[in-house]
Amino acid sequence: MSDIFPRWTNRLPLKVAIGALLVASAATAGINYYFTPKYANIGYQPHQPVAFSHNIHATQLGIDCRYCHNGVEKSWYSNVPTSSTCMNCHNQVLKDDDKLALVRESAATGQPIPWIQIHKLPDYVYFNHSVHVNRGVSCVKCHGQVNHLDEVKQVKSLTMSFCLECHRDPSKHLRENKDVFNLDLVISPEEQEKKGTEFVKNWHVNASQNCSACHR
Numbered sequence: 132m133s134d135i136f137p138r139w140t141n142r143l144p145l146k147v148a149i150g151a152l153l154v155a156s157a158a159t160a161g162i163n164y165y166f167t168p169k170y171a172n173i174g175y176q177p178h179q180p181v182a183f184s185h186n187i188h189a190t191q192l193g194i195d196c197r198y199c200h201n202g203v204e205k206s207w208y209s210n211v212p213t214s215s216t217c218m219n220c221h222n223q224v225l226k227d228d229d230k231l232a233l234v235r236e237s238a239a240t241g242q243p244i245p246w247i248q249i250h251k252l253p254d255y256v257y258f259n260h261s262v263h264v265n266r267g268v269s270c271v272k273c274h275g276q277v278n279h280l281d282e283v284k285q286v287k288s289l290t291m292s293f294c295l296e297c298h299r300d301p302s303k304h305l306r307e308n309k310d311v312f313n314l315d316l317v318i319s320p321e322e323q324e325k326k327g328t329e330f331v332k333n334w335h336v337n338a339s340q341n342c343s344a345c346h347r
């Protein structure tokens with residue numbers, strides 16, 4: 132791992148130093164745990180309190196991601212919609228259906244639906260949605276084809292090496308801004324190479340590999 136810790140002696144934020152200690156103890160406590168997929172959370176697919184389907188809403192009905200995740204271009208945080216967004220339609224569609232009972236109740240009482248958060252980084256990692264989304268990094272790169280799932284599942288590891296793989300050479304991943312929300316877009320390797328290199332140059336992309344970019 133020495134190549135990803137080139138300047139280990141830099142003024143590391145305390146949280147990182149703590150993280151390093153955790154790793155050292157995890158390594159002695161059990162290498163197995165550390166390298167199992169559970170650690171990386173790939174495949175994590177909890178049952179949600181309402182059987183909401185991205186396949187129905189995003190793909191079959193063609194609703195744009197931003198209709199529900201409307202913070203994603205503006206802030207670090209990608210919000211999950213409130214039940215009033217659902218009720219824009221479901222006060223008409225399936226308005227007495229049992230599957231939507233909790234949604235109606237939530238809209239009436241103002242108590243949020245207790246969705247289980249699936250993708251989650253440790254507290255010592257800083258992440259920002261808008262910097263990625265506005266620089267041509269599609270949701271699909273980190274969330275896979277969630278638009279075809281009836282139940283959201285984590286499919287990318289979201290580990291440090293996952294992040295760095297792209298930060299080292301974003302040209303392999305960037306696309307036009309208008310295509311960021313099109314999770315089904317297919318780009319040939321040749322076109323990706325050509326366009327991606329242009330985007331990096333024209334947009335002055337500099338995806339930092341400094342520890343302090345992600346550990347502040």
Ligand code: HEC
Nearest residue numbers: 183188189194195196199246247248249250270274278283
């Ligand atoms: C009609 C509203 C709606 C639309 C449209 C929608 N989503 Fe969602 N999304 C939700 C809700 C509600 C949840 C939380 C419940 C769940 O996980 O299924 C969610 C959860 C997610 C999650 C998992 C969040 C976590 O907990 O880690 C991701 C990733 C996601 N959406 C991405 C997308 C993308 C990408 C699109 C566009 C292709 C999209 N969504 C379109 C409503 C929507």
Ligand code: HEC
Nearest residue numbers: 181182183187194212216217219220221224225230231234
């Ligand atoms: C733009 C309109 C629209 C919005 C917004 C919307 N839905 Fe729907 N939803 C629909 C339609 C249309 C159907 C399909 C109805 C049918 O089965 O014919 C549906 C179906 C459903 C179903 C039944 C799925 C099944 O398996 O049969 C659930 C549950 C549901 N929506 C939950 C939600 C939740 C939760 C939200 C908010 C996060 C939401 N919807 C937002 C239009 C919408």
Ligand code: HEC
Nearest residue numbers: 196200203209210248250251252258263264268269270273
């Ligand atoms: C570069 C990687 C990356 C991209 C691109 C990305 N996300 Fe995420 N997303 C993450 C990470 C990492 C988390 C967990 C963040 C945390 O722990 O706070 C996350 C969390 C989420 C959540 C859950 C938020 C919550 O608190 O429940 C939603 C919803 C979401 N993303 C939607 C989207 C949508 C929609 C897009 C595309 C417009 C998108 N993401 C693009 C990496 C990404």
Ligand code: HEC
Nearest residue numbers: 257258262266272294297301304335336337338339344345
């Ligand atoms: C598919 C490519 C890709 C992936 C995967 C990715 N990033 Fe990025 N990241 C970028 C690009 C492109 C930028 C924007 C650089 C710019 O603005 O010039 C960026 C910028 C950032 C910034 C802003 C840095 C600054 O200088 O302010 C942070 C923080 C960041 N990424 C964290 C993460 C984390 C944490 C992960 C993993 C969970 C991750 N990224 C995964 C491509 C990616």
Ligand code: HEC
Nearest residue numbers: 135136137150151154256290291294295339340341342345
């Ligand atoms: C692009 C974002 C990014 C950059 C740059 C980055 N890290 Fe990380 N780092 C992460 C993420 C994401 C995790 C969480 C990994 C996980 O949950 O598996 C992490 C975890 C860690 C951990 C905890 C142990 C582990 O591997 O899980 C240490 C220690 C660490 N980073 C040190 C560093 C150092 C030192 C640097 C600079 C050489 C650095 N990081 C640069 C994203 C980054």
